[in-house]
Amino acid sequence: MSDPQAESKKAADPLEQWRQLRDAYIDIWAKATGEVVNSEAYAEASGTMLETYLAASSPFRDAQKKLMVSALEQLNMPSRADFVSLAERLANLELLLDDMDAKLSQIYQLATAAPPPALPKAESEPSHSAFKAESEDSRHAPKAEPEAKSAAPRKTGKIAKKVSK
Amino acid sequence: MSTLPVGSAEFTAMQDKLQTLSKVLTTQAAIAQTPKELIWTLNKAKLYRYVPVLPKEKRHPVPLLLVFALMNRPYILDLRPGHSFVEFMIHHGYDVYLLDWGAPGIEDKNLKFDDYTLDYMPRAIRKLKAVSGATEFSLLGWCIGAILTTIYSALRPDDGLRNLILLTAPLDFSKKENITFARWVDERYFDVDKVLATFGNMPPEMIEYGARALKPVENYVGNYLRLWDNLDNPQVIQAWHAMNTWVTDNIPLAGGVFRQLIVDLYRNDRLMQGTLMIRGERVDLSRLRANLLTVIAEADHITPPCQSESVNSKVGSTDKTLMRIPGGHIGIMAGSGASKRTWPHIDEWLASRSE
Numbered sequence: 001m002s003d004p005q006a007e008s009k010k011a012a013d014p015l016e017q018w019r020q021l022r023d024a025y026i027d028i029w030a031k032a033t034g035e036v037v038n039s040e041a042y043a044e045a046s047g048t049m050l051e052t053y054l055a056a057s058s059p060f061r062d063a064q065k066k067l068m069v070s071a072l073e074q075l076n077m078p079s080r081a082d083f084v085s086l087a088e089r090l091a092n093l094e095l096l097l098d099d100m101d102a103k104l105s106q107i108y109q110l111a112t113a114a115p116p117p118a119l120p121k122a123e124s125e126p127s128h129s130a131f132k133a134e135s136e137d138s139r140h141a142p143k144a145e146p147e148a149k150s151a152a153p154r155k156t157g158k159i160a161k162k163v164s165k
Numbered sequence: 166m167s168t169l170p171v172g173s174a175e176f177t178a179m180q181d182k183l184q185t186l187s188k189v190l191t192t193q194a195a196i197a198q199t200p201k202e203l204i205w206t207l208n209k210a211k212l213y214r215y216v217p218v219l220p221k222e223k224r225h226p227v228p229l230l231l232v233f234a235l236m237n238r239p240y241i242l243d244l245r246p247g248h249s250f251v252e253f254m255i256h257h258g259y260d261v262y263l264l265d266w267g268a269p270g271i272e273d274k275n276l277k278f279d280d281y282t283l284d285y286m287p288r289a290i291r292k293l294k295a296v297s298g299a300t301e302f303s304l305l306g307w308c309i310g311a312i313l314t315t316i317y318s319a320l321r322p323d324d325g326l327r328n329l330i331l332l333t334a335p336l337d338f339s340k341k342e343n344i345t346f347a348r349w350v351d352e353r354y355f356d357v358d359k360v361l362a363t364f365g366n367m368p369p370e371m372i373e374y375g376a377r378a379l380k381p382v383e384n385y386v387g388n389y390l391r392l393w394d395n396l397d398n399p400q401v402i403q404a405w406h407a408m409n410t411w412v413t414d415n416i417p418l419a420g421g422v423f424r425q426l427i428v429d430l431y432r433n434d435r436l437m438q439g440t441l442m443i444r445g446e447r448v449d450l451s452r453l454r455a456n457l458l459t460v461i462a463e464a465d466h467i468t469p470p471c472q473s474e475s476v477n478s479k480v481g482s483t484d485k486t487l488m489r490i491p492g493g494h495i496g497i498m499a500g501s502g503a504s505k506r507t508w509p510h511i512d513e514w515l516a517s518r519s520e
Binding site for chain 1: 272348353360
């Protein structure tokens with residue numbers, strides 16, 4: 001429901017007619033430009049502009065890059081490429097750590113959930129069931145495991161088995 | 166008592182308007198206010214858990230993971246208090262998690278859909294399950310986040326995904342005549358390799374320009390006129406300020422993903438054709454079996470409805486729903502009408518499937 005006070009204020013506003021005219025003009029303008037940007041000609045023109053910009057700026061950029069690399073080398077400072085390679089190695093380490101963290105959490109859960117061994121005969125049972133629980137758990141666990149396996153060090157699996165044993 | 170000179174009231178009003186205008190255009194609005202805790206990180210990605218407001222017995226047992234696009238900040242899902250999808254969902258009893266991809270650096274320029282869907286998502290979900298104690302979960306993917314969640318769901322159908330919600334999902338690229346972006350990135354006009362060789366990642370300025378240039382008059386003129394016309398309306402100003410903060414806060418898109426997006430999807434429609442390969446595995450949508458809700462924004466100019474309409478017929482899910490909501494790409498979830506037109510429908514669909 002519209003506010004009568006606002007409506008009367010709007011009607012008394014001398015600029016209101018101008019605003020309506022402006023909005024109508026903008027609608028027409030928007031429709032026209034909408035058609036333009038959606039045309040093949042616009043796609044071609046914007047592609048040409050981008051191509052021109054890349055071609056014109058590329059020699060300067062390349063020269064600047066070479067200059068910077070040699071300057072850093074002279075100063076015995078690491079370059080961007082060195083940092084990038086370091087960052088990539090860190091990201092890979094993070095993946096491995098994440099998998100190890102997940103495995104350790106799983107082991108901790110199994111260890112804390114397992115009942116205390118009372119008899120020598122029963123001793124093998126919990127560890128066996130712990131193995132079973134782990135394998136069943138990994139069946140329900142996200143399929144990250146296969147990917148994680150490929151990324152994770154094989155050692156984590158061995159550690160898990162050793163602890164369970 | 167001295168009388169004010171003629172026109173001083175108008176002058177003061179104009180001064181106030183200009184102050185408001187200056188503030189709105191030069192400052193950042195307070196956004197993403199819902200309390201959350203960081204529970205996992207990997208490279209730039211972060212997984213947050215929103216602090217629940219309802220006791221455990223009143224919450225749905227199936228947690229909800231939100232996955233937003235890679236080249237925008239995800240706080241659009243938690244824009245401002247009272248106008249936040251996250252806030253709405255936690256008040257309706259969901260255990261809500263958010264996967265924030267972060268801003269890729271030049272060292273991440275080779276990241277592809279393969280890495281995001283097979284390295285990052287499964288690990289984040291593993292953590293979500295460990296923290297929540299749930300074996301099943303729901304996923305909500307929006308825009309490119311919907312591409313990621315669809316690929317993940319098709320590649321890992323046995324990971325415990327019960328419900329999948331796709332919002333304005335650009336999945337079908339077959340009707341190129343209706344997709345403006347597809348025309349712009351056509352191989353005759355756009356050399357993706359040259360762009361990436363120059364920049365490494367897709368620069369945020371280019372992404373922002375691309376999104377705005379789809380509707381140049383509305384975005385570069387109409388938007389600011391609307392602000393000017395409403396400078397004395399605090400509610401409109403608050404909403405405009407928050408949205409402008411988000412719109413102008415773009416991040417780069419990893420070069421590898423951008424290449425796949427253009428070559429595999431926009432140009433060759435490989436996802437729908439069933440020929441998209443992710444780390445050697447074919448993405449077969451018929452393997453996606455989770456309950457599926459596809460939400461289409463009827464006035465979406467970024468992801469036209471034709472890009473999301475056909476996915477339901479390709480998936481293997483038996484429970485699937487297609488929902489059409491009036492509004493634009495962002496407006497359906499973050500606009501002033503979202504709390505009435507969109508969020509309750511998502512809650513209604515999800516609540517019965519989260520028990």
